[in-house]
Amino acid sequence: GIQVEQSPPDLILQEGANSTLRCNFSDSVNNLQWFHQNPWGQLINLFYIPSGTKQNGRLSATTVATERYSLLYISSSQTTDSGVYFCAVVPPFGNGNKLVFGAGTILRVKS
Template identity: 90%
Template sequence: GIQVEQSPPDLILQEGANSTLRCNFSDSVNNLQWFHQNPWGQLINLFYIPSGTKQNGRLSATTVATERYSLLYISSSQTTDSGVYFCAVERKETSGSRLTFGEGTQLTVNP
């Protein structure tokens, strides 16, 4: 199956700092999503971004499908950004049935 690798596994920031999270994947995809899991376990979809660039407030994401990676940018981080960020992909050969998740990046933002 498709492999999804996220880096770094852990990241500690001071409030106000910027960060870049990376997701590498091993095969062509027709679906890539970024999620945030808060400390209480709730998963929230951040971006649907199989290619190109999107921005939503302090967050933005870029996927370079031909090179099989995606980046999530967090600017001016806040303590509420803490949690685990997951990248999830779906292979082109499948049709809407499953997302394969990476192991996540654990982000801690200190005040």
């Protein structure tokens, strides 16, 4: 099946710093989503981005589908950005839009 690899696995930032999280996938995809899992365990939708670039406030994402990767940019990080960031994809011929998750990036933002 499709492989989804996220890097780095862990990241520690000082408040105000910028960061880039990467998601590589081994096959073409019909859907790609970025999530932030907060300390209470809820998965918050950040971006639905099978291709192209989107921005939402301090966050932006770019997916280059032909090269099989996606990037999540966090600018001017805040302590509330801490948590786990997941990339998840729907592989080709994905039955029922089933998401395959990467292992996640654990982000810690220090004040």
